[in-house]
Structures are given as structure tokens and as C-alpha cells.
Amino acid sequence: MSEGLSIGFLELTGCSTCLENVLLHEKLSGILGGLGSVKYWPSHGYTEEPDSLDVLFVSGAVRSRGQVEKLKKLRDKTRVLVAYGTCSIYGGLIGLTALIDASSRSGEFLETVKTVPDIVEPDILVTGCPPTRDQLDELAGVIKDYLENGKPRGKVFIGNRNSLCRDCPRKPRDPYRFEMPSIKRDHELVEDDGRCFLEQGILCLGPVTSSGCGHLCILRGRPCMGCNGPARGVVDQGLNYISSIGSILLKSMERIRMFDYFAAEMDKLVDPMGYLYRYTLPKSLLTELALKKRGVGEK
Amino acid sequence: MTWEPWLIGFLEKWTAGLAAESAGVNRVRYSPNIVLINIPCPSRLSPVHIVKAFLAGADGVYIGGSMPPANCHYKVGNYKTFKRMYLLKKLMAQFGIEPERLRMDWYVSPMYRALAKNIDEFVETIKKLGPITSRERVDGL
């Protein structure tokens, strides 16, 4: 069924390394027809825009007006558009520039960082930085279904959307007396005893992050940084996270110490914006508010 | 039309809410720019609720909780509120939103004069800061 398929890759702002994984994955590559069916991939020499595409993979965040135009134009020509990688859905690391107004330097730039779903309607969304093999397996199945059964119906989200904590291998000592004893930077953790990172004082974004990655970092002794985007039911990674930290930080000191004691501990979190929104800043409600305050996008 | 700030306040019903009621009974005046809502405990407020209030056009959000350490009806609700809102203020500052737009005060129920004074002070602060967005004030709000 792969004969005659035409697939395209569009790289917006981002490292776009994740796009390479698509053709390196045997099953997915087999369904798509491998390198032979690539008709459009500007950074790899396939610069000529085809009349129609069966599948288009888009990675990266949207930063310029040209990219908006290009995306809209290609959407009209494409049957199945895949927003691929965290940057394309939540902004990713590039999203950290969401509050820097580059449009004052050149009119070509947007005032903020947009994501692919802000501009066009994708058919499939794959998060992850980069998406894992398991997610690609699932993606292969969905694309096959779409190609065989015609017009896609609605949006499909690839990957498990439960929170990482739900089936995390690290367990707290006693879930009913769960307490975060301090706020440590991760280099300050001298002896990792294998318990939940929060119980050791390390900020782990697991509670608000979806577990499509299969606990990549946590299994390797690193706290989660939130690269897979918000879990189901999480409105805003950062805001929901400080809400959960508020419940557990120094719980046993409540009613013993006064507020300044807690404030001193929380001041150890030096850059909350960078830490809690490392991958999702453009999608934050606070960004929306800050942009509204500046009057961006009200023309 | 001159700009008047529009504020929203959440009061813990067991202490600050009682104080607001006493303020009414004792004919103590406070600024009409604030809309007060009684809730059982402000620790139920997620930072998401606060930011959504700002997005809906509130120029400031006020939280009245119970005086630490031991007045909270639910034992530790005021501590949870403080921790959440303290981190939220830190975040707001980084996003370029004045953290003074979110204010917390702590009460026991007889403090109705303090409540009226604090609210008036808060309204003055917000008047100095100006509107949060460039919106035109909608009549009837």
C-alpha cells in the first residue's frame, strides 16, 4: 500500500532532531514507504512544494509570519497532518522565548511563540522530546488506519496521558504521610535512596506530566523536567504543580513555624518560570495574561 | 469614563467571612470596588483560579484567610494557601505581572475594622498600578 504515497516533513523553529526518528523506525518507515516517498523536506534538499501530500510531519514551534503562511498552505494540501514533538504542540524549549517580543527587531517575527494547533488543526498529535519508540509504534498503527480508511475523524493523541506518578517505579515510604522536606537543586542530592524524588526534596514534574515517555528520566535517576507536556486534566503545568507542592512542602512544620520559615524555603526555587514551564511556556495561562497585559494580539 | 479598579476577593467563611459580616452589622464602610465571595477554605483555590480571575478582567485578587498558627477551621488550610500563593507571586513577578495585585491577609473573626482598612488599602494600591489589561471597562460589571 505504500506505492505512490507522498510524505513531507516541515521543520519550524526547534532542533527538529526528532523528525529523523520517523524514517529510522522500521515499522513506521515501512508503512510510509521509506525515503522513496519523501516529496517535501526543505532542509534535506526536497524543496519543491508538491501539489498534494498524504502525510505531513511538522516539528518545531511557530515563530515567524512566513511559517504561519507556509503551514496554512500545506494544511490545505495534506490529508494527514501530524504535529510531531513537544515543540510543535506546547512550544518546547523554543517556547521559553514566548515573552520576548522579537517583532520589534524584524517585522517578520511574531510577538510571541505560537504552536501548530494554534494555527491549523492537526489530525494526530505526538508529544515527547523526542517521541519514544513505543509512541512511534502506536503512531504507525494510527497512520496505517488513516491511510486505509480514508478521511481521519477528529484529533488523535499518541501516548499515555496519565500522570507519570501513577505508575512510577519510585514509591514514597508512606503515601499517607507524604512530605517534601526541603527544596533542593538536583546537584544537591548526595545519596539517592530510590524513593520518590519529591520525598527527597527534589522537584520532579511527574505529577503534572503525561507518561507517554515511559519514565525515561526517572528510571535513569533524574527527576522529570516535564518534556512530555501536561497530563490529562492538567490545565497549566506550572500552576497545577505549585498547587501540589503547596500541599506537601514541609507539612510537619505547619502550625509549628510561621510563614516566613516557609517563604525562606520556597525562595530556594530561584527560577520557577524556567523550571516549571521548561517545555510549555507558550501554553501557560500566565503567558496569556502577560501578553494580554501588553496588548499583544488585540489588533 | 474614568477607570475604576475591579477586584475580586475570596474570604474564608469561618474568620474573614465572619469579619465581613460584622463589618456590615457595625456599619463599617469599605470600598465598593471589590466583590467578595465567601468560601469554606481558601486552600481550595488553585493558582489556576486566581489567574483565570485575572484573565476575566479582575485587576486584583484578595484572599482573606485565618490567622496562623491555630485559627484555621481545617487546621492547616492557611498554611497551604500561603505556600501556593507565595509561589504564584514569585511566578507572576517573573512574567511581568505585578505581584502586588494578589494580596493575602489573615484574620480572626472580630477583626472587621482591619478587614475594611485592608480592602481600602488594597484598592488604593491597585489604583496606583492601573488596569491589568488595556480593556475598556464593561458597564454593569
Ligand code: SF4
Ligand atoms: S514525583 Fe516523580 S519520582 Fe515521585 S512518583 Fe511522581 S514521577 Fe515518580
Ligand code: SF4
Ligand atoms: S521523565 Fe519527564 S523529562 Fe524525562 S522523558 Fe519523561 S516526560 Fe520527559
